[in-house]
Amino acid sequence: MTLPPLTPDQMVKPRRFELRISLMFAALFLPVGIHLPYFPLWLEHVGFGAREIGVILAAPLFLRVVTTPVVTAFADRARDRANVLVAFVAASLLLSLGYFLPPTYTIVLGVSLVLAVFWTPHAPLTDSLALSGVRRFGSDYSRMRIWGSSSFLVANLAGGLILAATGPGAVPTIMAVGLATTLAVALLAPRLGRPRRASPLSAAELQQAAPSLLTPTFLYLVAGAGVINASHGLLYGFGSIYWKGLGIGETTIGMLWAWAVVAEVVMFAFFTRFFGHVSPLRLLIFAGFASMVRWAAFPLFWQAGLGTTGFFLAQSLHAVSTGLVLLGVQKMIAETVSEDRTGAAQGAAFFANGFAMASVMLASGPLYEMLGASGFYVMSGVAGMGVVLLLLARRAAAT
Template sequence: MATLPYWRLSGFYLFYFALLGATAPFLALYFHHLGFSSARIGELVAIPMLMRCVAPNLWGWLADYTGQRLLIVRVGALCTLFSFALIFVSKSYAWLALVMALHAFFWHAVLPQFEVITFAHLREQPERYSQIRLWGSVGFILTVVILGRVFEGLSLDVYPVTLVVVMAAIVLCSLWVPNAQPSSGNRKVLADGFFKQLRSPGVLAFYACVALMQMSHGPYYTFLTLHLESLGYSRGMIGLLWALGVVAEVLMFMAMRRILLRFSVRRVLLFSFLTAGVRWLLLGSFAEHFWLLLLAQLMHAATFGSFHAAAMTFVQRSFGPGQQGQGQALYATLAGVGGAAGALYAGYAWNTLGPTITFSMASVAALAAAVIIATRLQEDRP
């Protein structure tokens, strides 16, 4: 068996999620710095998520058809860099909307296909996925802590430059990663098999829950930083709070191999959704109490860590080797639909209904997913 290129795969995840660490806490803050209203901020944040409804399926089909997954990752990363650099041309709402859409079209080509490459390298040891993926969480932590401190002393005008630097690092890492392919077969059989697998018990229910989970994260990813600033927390402290959540996520990833060997995917997903329902209530109603805010951030271990690892395992088990690209693309698409819906409703509700009601709506979405998983997904053996 070929040696696992652990550090090459891990390095890519490190910088990929470093970019998420630069955008999730600070993108809405940057748009607020430019003077946009909460509704416009919600729309701008939603645009890249909406692009996930189209781009991953197109790239996923192309990857499964051509087998050129690594080439798609490299081209996607490079085009993401060039298209996002257009942000330096203008800061008008229409131009920023175009930049958000254009760079996201290429950006969403990258991760689903890289996940397939990672699992192809792992082959008979997919439970080691979380040991590689945790380096993405490390990248997120480093970025939010560093940028939180930087933006206490520097103007947010330098923010786009930091994103371009991280995107350039992703391009370089993509050139370092060796290729690997899942086994392939007759393409018509694979296509027919993909739609057949979608009709398997619980698969569509799982994807519906993916959308609901991402929708519940809408207020968190769009307005948490602004929410905490309004409660008097400094940007440096906010960066540390974001990092705390991801530290908890890293610890969960480190434990996920043992957890998935002991507990079924269904139980892990159910636990993740129930925890999310509680977490959003704490953030919406009790974030001014520091110890409850710390508890809510520690819950990120479940609302992202255990959820994502279990979801990736479910997709890997549910589709054959030649269907993995489409399975990952559909996961990204439904996550995009849910994320866009969450950002949009959060943007429109934030000023009119307030943080408490907005986060309560997120809690309802997560609990609805818990009900669906409990009633529609069959118990699987760990």
């Protein structure tokens, strides 16, 4: 696909573009770094059981699979995507204040659902601005995006220290402060005008490109990657609750989450050197087996007397079970999907990943309530289902 020529306005690089996008990524992941590990602790703190926690965490995931492509397609038609980003960050901040209302099940679930509609698009909208800079000005995406991972890590550690002093009741306050910081930085986001082509999650592009992507190999592959990623659902929903139940403090819990991010960043840094020559399908199959090992071993570390050292070992495998899956999917799209269908492929991968994660997260509440830490054995089986789908992709590719 040949891109339309740049207009004179589009050829003008905004002042300090890379710095402003880097700050945007850093601010974006501050509240995320609090929400992912500590929001379940707050839900438990205010009196919700495992089943209720599972629904509150899963329902927004189902909703965002539908709404995020619509939002990004709308942003493509707006005068400037940065203005849409500012509006959605401001709405997220206001909606997050709903967690200060009486924490009834109906209120918390309702706030979480509506908040997901406005919060989830922050990342793809920022990605679209960054990628426009890559295409127009030759900016380095990885050097800007790495500040998001670094910010997430800092939020994990700082959040653990704060909660160790204040308790889980402070989570809504920290989230609101994080979103307020994101809003302040979003006001400084560079204005680039309309994009030259649809953003990665454009619903219109996905519909147009569907016939050329609906091959068994592609569908099995993105589905398998999505299921492997979804095997993390029990960890995301109840990992912090499980660790706290063992007597592990919030500071150490923050370090455990941060260590997983460190492992993922290391994978990003050395991926090309060690895995650049490996086919995407083999990478994903390897990641699937590593995920099976991670979840099968997860409940055993404490029983074997390894304490938090064992959990740090398990979190090290995040580099493979998450980082390698993400990179493997992107490598597959880059090597096998034509440029004019890249956005549609990204949308399909987002849908597969989001739907699988939401399904597993929804089941994680009853699962944790019934089995506790033994539920991670089930997650090993979920990762195994992803491997089966990938093996079907390999067979389809060979025929």
